[in-house]
Amino acid sequence: MSGTLENTVKDICRSHSNDRTRMMDIVREVQARFKCVSSEAMDVIAAAVGTHRVEVESVVSFYTYLSEKPKGKVVIRLCNDIIDKMHGVERVAQAFSDALGIKFGETTPDGTISLEYTPCIGLCDQAPAALINDVPVTDLHRSIARQIVADLKKHMDPKRLVHRLGDGNNAHELVQSMVVNNIRTEGPMVLSPVNRGEAIKQALAISPVEVIRAVKTARLRGRGGAGFPTGMKWEFTRAATGEEKYVICNADEGEPGTFKDRVILTERPDRVFAGMTIAGYAIGAKTGIVYLRGEYAYLRPYLEHVLERRRNDGLLGQNVGGKEGFNFDIVIQMGAGAYICGEETALISSCEGLRGDPKNRPPFPAQKGYLDCPTVVNNVETLCCVTKILERGPGAFNEYGSQGSAGTKLLSISGDCKLPGVYELPFGIKLSEVLKQAGAEDAIAVQVGGASGAMVAPNEFERTICFDDLATGGAIMVFGPERNVLEVADYFLDFFIEESCGYCTPCRVGNVLLKERLDRILAGHGEPADLDYLQDLGETIKTTSRCGLGQTSPNPVLTTLKNFRSAYEALVKERDDGLQPSFDLSEAVGDAEQIAGHKSVHAD
């Protein structure tokens, strides 16, 4: 083993106190330094933090940003989400591939540049987009791709690829990104201007129990998608016994088509951090963790800067806001490219330095979460709402929205519409109204709630966006007249197959079987009975999967089966020969014919 590698890795481990629960930070740093976490490095890490090598290896093999084999100095991750595909990502991909002379998944022979696909990177409103190391590049087309490769070959510095800066804080000296916010509607809650310190002042003037009561009175429900009442979650966590308690902000916005948290973190991070601080006060926590998805690493220096400013202003640290004995600080934990880590128990596993496997519930995180301590996990947007509730009072919050869904909702709208971007709209708004605002009146289908959500047909466009009707974590993907909804559902299955953690069979195997059968139908080999098969299998996966990923992964198929039945029925037909049309003997025997050098006597 080379001495430098061993010493450097040991140093990295030491800088993280040789703490096994800091595994994510350690392996990310090793990866950044050596462009891989090699077998030798894993041994060194395992010895340094006092764990088994397999623990290290299971982490490295789990996250897409980590690799055992060396990657190039620069990694180009091109987003091939459905929205990017609709915007011609295939042509961009070909241009990258041609310019570099390598295929996707490969590294140039000189070891400098790697080319990969990645699922949604939160830039659907400016697709096609890619991450070049941490640097987002947006609105790509072929000539830009060729130019990027030419520039990289010259200077190998992704930062220098940014020739124009986005609006707002995207142009901040610590961000310096070409990403644009595309804020189309700035609502009265989440995106309204921040009055720094006000909410915390109001919160600290009342007791923690009264803070929770205010959140409950405002009828705030979680914005991540599930819609659990936030006040109740806090109450459980406050009541749970544990020496330490934690507040985690779920900024692992991975649902395809969602990008509103990116905009919040760019423009209103103070409101998020204030919400975490208030949550800490309410439940009795000293530490908050922002779990920031790896794709948003470019925002980290700016967010650290905002945190530092809050410390200097006495809004974080000892005796926050002048309140004797209330100590609270926030750290940022980076993710490393895993959709499943948006699921709260998987996110906690990841924070603990493990694979992003979901945990069994009960116990719920409110009882036993991060490091087995009572933990509140809230979405970025939920925490912003908390701040606003404390700032303006619960009444000013729940005067917006509908009875079951108080307040406003940030929607990330993308796809076939004239004005993609972020809209802050009151809950209870009709989908048709949303589409009108986004310039998408000719939509033939809308996926509400991202890949795990529902595909809605025009006859249901009068339904409303709220927890009791069309629930969404924020993603609205619009599909115009030239799109095939079945192909969209098929793409989403690809996504879930890739992102399943593999722990439970219904999700790991079931989604593959769903896709096989759907592909059979798309190839024109389907029969009416296949639709029943999809329905039964989809329901089985939903009922028997362990976490939210599997429990929602069949939704694109099940909702298209329900709302776009005719699209399926047009492709299937009854057959009476008893044969399976999907079986092709000539294809199955082709390899053998080639090896034997003669034709099969049975194949046509």
Next chain:
Amino acid sequence: MAKPKVATTSLCGCFGCHMSLLDIDDRILKLVELIEFHKSPINDIKKFTARCAIGLIEGGCCNDENVHVLQDFRKNCDILISVGDCAIMGGIPAMRNTIPLKECLEEAYLNGPTVYNPSGQIPNDPEIPLLLKQVYPCNEVVKIDYHLPGCPPPADTIWEALVALLTDKPVDLPYELIKYD
């Protein structure tokens, strides 16, 4: 009325399921009162000459001849039953499915540690059926009406299922007959 005809075949299987069928012992006398065996290795009838009520399929499809036989069964039988794990999901032979065909053949005939093959030839007579690129369970090639799991399914399972089918009664398989761990 003529007795219903039953055909059987072993495709890519080990004949274990057929042995299990013979394990019904003296009940085979009762069986032949109920049915007449048609194309089957049991009586060595090679070709279908009449329509059959039931076809029992052992084994999956590993070569082009298996496919031909199975499709022939589908054409000539009213009801097809996959008997045993190989027919239902490929079974042991399907272990080769992750390995390219060429590598399989080279390991078997050229590189394997116990291979003695001075001519260095991979058998290639036109009479030998050609292997498929993988082993397919029967229901991926033709439609199958019933599945009897087991390796092999116990004689009692086969007996109960056949009698139920032939007497048009619901099949009653106690837990012990379909549990395999």
